[in-house]
Structure formats: C-alpha cells, structure tokens
Amino acid sequence: MTTPLLTLVGFGPDGWGKLLVAAASLTLVAALCSFMVGSLLGTAGAAMKLSSIAPLRWVGGIYTTVFRGIPEILVVYLFYFGGSLALTHLMHLAGFPGFFSLPSFVIGVLAIGLLSGAYQTEAYRSAYLRLNPGQIEAGKACGMTQPVLLWRIIVPQTLRFALPALGNIWQSVLKETALLSIIGLVELLRQSTIAAGATREPLLFYGAAAVLYLIMGQMTGIGVRSFEKHLSRGWER
Amino acid sequence: MDWPFLAQTAGELLRGVPLTIKLAVTALCTGLVLAAGITALAHNRLPPLRWFARLYVGLFQGTPLLVQIFVIYYGLGQIEVLRASFLWPFLGQAYWCAILALSLNTSAFGAEIMRGAIAAVPLNEIEAARAMGMSGLLLQRRIIWPQALRYGLANYGNEAILLLKATSLASVITLMDVTGIAYRLVSRTYRSEEILTIAGCIYLALAFVIVACVHLLERLLRPHHRV
Numbered sequence: 001m002t003t004p005l006l007t008l009v010g011f012g013p014d015g016w017g018k019l020l021v022a023a024a025s026l027t028l029v030a031a032l033c034s035f036m037v038g039s040l041l042g043t044a045g046a047a048m049k050l051s052s053i054a055p056l057r058w059v060g061g062i063y064t065t066v067f068r069g070i071p072e073i074l075v076v077y078l079f080y081f082g083g084s085l086a087l088t089h090l091m092h093l094a095g096f097p098g099f100f101s102l103p104s105f106v107i108g109v110l111a112i113g114l115l116s117g118a119y120q121t122e123a124y125r126s127a128y129l130r131l132n133p134g135q136i137e138a139g140k141a142c143g144m145t146q147p148v149l150l151w152r153i154i155v156p157q158t159l160r161f162a163l164p165a166l167g168n169i170w171q172s173v174l175k176e177t178a179l180l181s182i183i184g185l186v187e188l189l190r191q192s193t194i195a196a197g198a199t200r201e202p203l204l205f206y207g208a209a210a211v212l213y214l215i216m217g218q219m220t221g222i223g224v225r226s227f228e229k230h231l232s233r234g235w236e237r
Numbered sequence: 238m239d240w241p242f243l244a245q246t247a248g249e250l251l252r253g254v255p256l257t258i259k260l261a262v263t264a265l266c267t268g269l270v271l272a273a274g275i276t277a278l279a280h281n282r283l284p285p286l287r288w289f290a291r292l293y294v295g296l297f298q299g300t301p302l303l304v305q306i307f308v309i310y311y312g313l314g315q316i317e318v319l320r321a322s323f324l325w326p327f328l329g330q331a332y333w334c335a336i337l338a339l340s341l342n343t344s345a346f347g348a349e350i351m352r353g354a355i356a357a358v359p360l361n362e363i364e365a366a367r368a369m370g371m372s373g374l375l376l377q378r379r380i381i382w383p384q385a386l387r388y389g390l391a392n393y394g395n396e397a398i399l400l401l402k403a404t405s406l407a408s409v410i411t412l413m414d415v416t417g418i419a420y421r422l423v424s425r426t427y428r429s430e431e432i433l434t435i436a437g438c439i440y441l442a443l444a445f446v447i448v449a450c451v452h453l454l455e456r457l458l459r460p461h462h463r464v
Contacts, residue, residue, distance in 0.1 A: 069398070069440065070437040070441060071402040071440055072405075073408070073409075074419070074433050081423055081427070082433075171298075171299075177301075178304060181303070189303060192304075193307070202307070202308075202311035203315045209300075210300040210308065213299065213300045214295075214299045
C-alpha cells in the first residue's frame with residue numbers, strides 16, 4: 001500500500017474524487033430523466049386506470065401489476081438486449097441496413113422510467129381519488145372548461161396529495177439507477193467498480209459510493225420536503 | 238411462436254426457482270428476526286441505542302442494494318481479521334454474501350414497517366390496559382403485538398414481494414437463480430424477449446403466491462372479522 005486511502009478518494013492527481021463526483025452527477029441526471037419519463041407514464045397510467053372505458057382500465061391494471069411484480073433487472077436486460085434488436089429491425093424496415101444500438105443512457109432511462117411509471121400510476125390514482133368531488137362539480141358549475149378545471153383544481157391538489165408517495169418513488173428511482181452499471185453506463189456504481197479494480201480497494205470505493213448515494217438521497221429528500229411545505233402552504237394552521 | 242424453444246427455456250428457468258425461493262425465504266426469516274431486534278432498539282430508553290437503530294435503517298434504506306451486495310461480496314474480503322475468522326468459509330461464498338445483504342436490507346425496511354405498525358395501535362387501548370394494571374411484557378403480548386401484527390401484515394407482504402424481486406440481484410454475483418439462468422440463456426441464444434418474458438412470468442407467479450399467503454394469514458388473524 002503506497003498511497004494513503006484518503007488520497008485515493010480525494011481530488012488530487014492520484015485521487016478518484018473528481019471522477020466519482022462526475023459519475024454521481026450522471027446518476028442524478030439519469031434518475032431525474034427516468035423520474036420524468038415515469039411521471040408521464042404514471043399520469044397516462046392513472047388516467048387509464050380511472051377511465052370509464054373498461055379495456056383502458058385493464059391495460060392500466062396489467063401495466064401496474066406486471067411492472068411492479070417483476071424484478072427491475074429483468075426489465076433493464078429486456079431493454080438492453082431487446083432495444084437494439086428492435087431498433088435494428090425498424091431501421092431495416094425503413095431501408096437502413098447494418099446494426100443500430102441505443103446508447104445505454106437512453107435504454108436505462110426508458111427502463112427505469114417504465115418501472116417508476118407503474119409506481120407513479122398508483123400514487124397519482126390514489127391522490128386523485130382523495131380529491132373532493134364537490135370541488136370538481138363546483139368548478140363545472142362556475143363554467144370552467146375541462147382544461148381550466150384540470151389546471152386550477154385537479155392538478156394542484158393531486159400533486160399535493162401525491163407528493164409524499166412521489167418522494168419515496170424518487171428515492172427508489174435514485175437507487176435503481178445503480179442497475180444501469182450492469183449495462184455499461186458509467187454512473188456512480190460503475191465508476192466505483194472501475195476504481196476498485198484499478199486500486200484493489202473495493203471496500204473503500206464501494207463505501208464511497210454508498211456515502212455519495214446517501215448524500216444525494218438526503219439532499220433531494222430535503223428538497224422534496226420543502227416543496228411539500230410549499231404546496232401545502234394554503235392548508236397550514 | 239416457437240413452442241419447443243419456449244418449453245425448453247421454461248424448463249431451464251424453472252431450475253432456478255428453488256434457489257430464488259431459498260434466497261427469499263432465508264432472507265425473509267433472518268430479516269424478520271433482525272427487524273424485530275432493530276425495532277426493540279428503536280423503542281429503547283437509551284438514546285444511543287435509538288440512534289443506532291435510526292442510523293441502521295437510514296444506511297440500508299438510503300443506499301442501493303447492489304452497492305450493499307458489492308460491499309459485502311468484494312469489500313469484506315479486504316478485512317484481514319475477517320479472512321482469518323471462522324466466518325470466512327461463509328463470507329467467501331457468493332450465496333452467503335447474497336443472503337447477508339438481502340437480510341440486512343430487508344430488515345431495515347421491516348423495522349420501519351414494525352415501527353409504523355406499533356405506532357398504529359390506538360393509544361387509548363394502551364391506556365386502558367395500563368389502567369387495568371397491565372404493564373411490560375404482558376401489555377406488549379396481549380395488546381400491542383397482536384394488533385400491530387394485523388396492521389403491519391399487509392405492508393410486510395409488500396416487503397416480501399420487494400424482497401423476492403431483490404433476490405434477482407444475486408445473479409450479479411454469479412448465483413444461478415432464475416435471473417442468472419435467464420441471463421446465461423440470453424447471452425447464448427440472443428432471444429432476449431422470449432426468455433426474459435418467461436422469467437418475468439415466473440417471478441409474477443411467485444409474487445401471486447406471496448399475495449395469496451398474506452390473504453390467508455390475514456383471514457387467520459382476523460377471526461372476528463370473518464363473515
């Protein structure tokens with residue numbers, strides 16, 4: 001052991017600190033993108049599950065059951081192996097020969113987004129069900145059109161009710177991005193593995209990764225809680 | 238549809254089911270015991286023990302399970318004392334590392350569920366029991382635990398499903414559970430859609446078994462609610 005341990009995770013010329021922090025920010029970006037994909041899918045899923053058309057409700061039900069019931073890693077593999085094959089197939093149909101593959105960032109964001117969308121569907125759905133139906137009727141009685149009603153009455157309250165659950169989902173999305181290390185995206189865990197391999201200090205680097213995940217989770221948790229406070233400022237006593 | 242291939246794949250994947258179940262059940266049982274211990278610490282009168290319980294839960298809930306698995310599988314081998322100890326025959330094996338990581342992880346979530354379930358027991362019932370002269374273990378055994386069990390059961394069922402899904406990560410450290418076999422088959426045949434779909438169906442079926450077990454337990458625990 002020639003270099004002291006703290007130098008290895010530090011920011012000096014021998015340190016992996018800069019790379020780890022850069023990788024952590026990639027983790028954060030991937031988590032944010034996945035969460036946004038998930039919120040789109042979650043909104044669509046909740047709309048389907050609340051729909052008056054039975055087949056749409058079934059599709060929504062199958063979506064949430066399947067993607068909350070199978071391991072995340074299988075979905076990531078499915079997108080990783082299947083995504084490139086499907087894209088190549090599509091490009092062949094469009095008249096472009098050769099092999100095409102999606103960047104692992106895109107694959108990962110889509111896979112994690114699809115998974116978190118299933119959990120977000122439930123969050124939005126139960127939040128919507130907590131709305132006071134009298135308020136929607138009152139809005140209609142005041143002559144609000146559907147978009148106005150949605151924007152002024154439904155969205156602000158649904159978001160407020162859903163936020164605690166969304167905060168939990170965000171935390172698990174942040175942790176699930178660690179799976180993307182398996183498909184070769186150099187996010188925090190992958191970078192730690194590389195560093196651990198190069199220096200033969202797995203305990204140090206996986207420990208550092210754990211600390212960085214904890215810090216990211218705590219920081220964003222504080223953000224979510226202050227946003228929660230902001231949204232419920234009208235209801236404070 | 239290539240039925241012979243599907244049947245053959247299903248047959249090979251099903252061979253991983255015993256390992257998946259073994260991982261899940263072992264981790265569930267040890268996790269339950271650990272979670273009970275952590276919950277006891279969280280309700281202890283001594284602040285340092287309470288802090289320890291909070292730190293434990295925060296640590297295991299705040300970091301990805303994959304990181305925990307890697308720390309245990311690759312990291313623990315660096316500690317000389319551990320390598321020399323009687324624990325090494327266990328910790329040197331991927332199987333026991335996976336069991337340890339899964340148990341520790343699920344115990345943190347389980348402790349949170351237990352804490353919530355105990356907090357859900359109505360305070361006036363505890364007061365009533367105290368007024369009748371119950372205290373200590375008698376109060377726990379007659380009033381708190383039976384009700385907390387009913388409140389917490391549904392949540393613990395969800396945790397069991399999450400644990401079942403989490404066992405798939407053991408495949409990353411070379412274990413041949415359902416996911417491990419699926420990965421091997423995919424890299425051999427490149428027919429990812431069929432193989433991964435069948436693997437997913439196996440996990441879904443196992444999850445439904447858990448749901449059914451939880452329903453059965455709930456029925457058993459609520460004789461007075463039975464119609």
